[in-house]
Amino acid sequence: MTEKNTPLIAGNWKMNGLATALGELRSMAEAAAGGLAASVDLAICPPATLVAAAAAAAGDSGLSIGGQDCHTAASGAHTGDISAEMLADSGARWVIVGHSERRADHGESDALVRAKAEAAWRAGLIAIVCVGETEAERKAGKALDVVGAQLAGSVPDGADGARLVVAYEPVWAIGTGLTPTVDDVAEMHSYMRKDLQGRFGPSAASIRLLYGGSVKPGNAGELLSVDNVDGALVGGASLKASDFLAIAKAAG
Numbered sequence: 001m002t003e004k005n006t007p008l009i010a011g012n013w014k015m016n017g018l019a020t021a022l023g024e025l026r027s028m029a030e031a032a033a034g035g036l037a038a039s040v041d042l043a044i045c046p047p048a049t050l051v052a053a054a055a056a057a058a059g060d061s062g063l064s065i066g067g068q069d070c071h072t073a074a075s076g077a078h079t080g081d082i083s084a085e086m087l088a089d090s091g092a093r094w095v096i097v098g099h100s101e102r103r104a105d106h107g108e109s110d111a112l113v114r115a116k117a118e119a120a121w122r123a124g125l126i127a128i129v130c131v132g133e134t135e136a137e138r139k140a141g142k143a144l145d146v147v148g149a150q151l152a153g154s155v156p157d158g159a160d161g162a163r164l165v166v167a168y169e170p171v172w173a174i175g176t177g178l179t180p181t182v183d184d185v186a187e188m189h190s191y192m193r194k195d196l197q198g199r200f201g202p203s204a205a206s207i208r209l210l211y212g213g214s215v216k217p218g219n220a221g222e223l224l225s226v227d228n229v230d231g232a233l234v235g236g237a238s239l240k241a242s243d244f245l246a247i248a249k250a251a252g
């Protein structure tokens with residue numbers, strides 16, 4: 001790794017969290033304002049119903065807020081969808097696109113994910129583009145090829161570290177308690193770095209590459225110390241302030 005990026009610890013609450021969950025978020029914001037945000041960028045992506053309230057609760061603490069998905073259009077007849085502009089209007093700074101749960105549950109293609117990342121940029125949001133292989137693909141020795149194809153298809157032209165984050169999330173590691181070996185994480189992150197540098201040049205060194213999949217306080221230090229791992233995308237462990245903050249401290 002040529003440059004050290006400021007780590008980013010982003011929490012993805014998925015379809016979890018009623019208004020009562022804002023108490024956890026307030027504890028995170030307090031820790032951010034108390035000094036943690038000086039060394040680590042902190043973000044929480046709550047369900048869309050909580051984005052505005054979470055942004056208001058986080059205020060200028062240094063904890064920022066993101067969405068979990070967006071439509072490609074800015075507005076229009078798309079019942080049930082939400083646009084990147086709406087997220088930005090609600091106080092979001094980030095949006096996750098192409099999470100494997102959306103790729104699987106909603107049949108999202110690389111081309112659609114790319115269009116969503118472009119929509120995020122149009123609205124002034126930073127896109128967190130997710131990639132990752134299935135267990136069968138890893139067992140077949142295809143993990144690098146699969147992720148390479150996802151990067152090629154899902155990351156728009158003109159990407160740089162100011163508006164793109166890539167999250168490597170092996171599908172088989174999400175919510176399972178399983179994680180790849182540090183050697184496998186190092187191999188994949190080095191591969192992604194080289195791939196992005198091949199496409200975007202040396203400035204791709206500033207694109208943060210997150211690891212995601214069963215990151216917990218107990219394994220965060222080891223995973224975050226791997227070369228080219230610039231932070232984590234945390235699911236289950238981001239629901240509790242104590243766990244999320246322990247992971248963030250391991251990055252700081």
Ligand SMILES: O=C[C@H](O)COP(=O)(O)O
Pocket residue numbers: 012099169173174175176177212213214215233234235236237
């Ligand atoms: O977006 C987050 C990931 O899917 C990881 O989820 P997890 O930490 O619950 O395994």
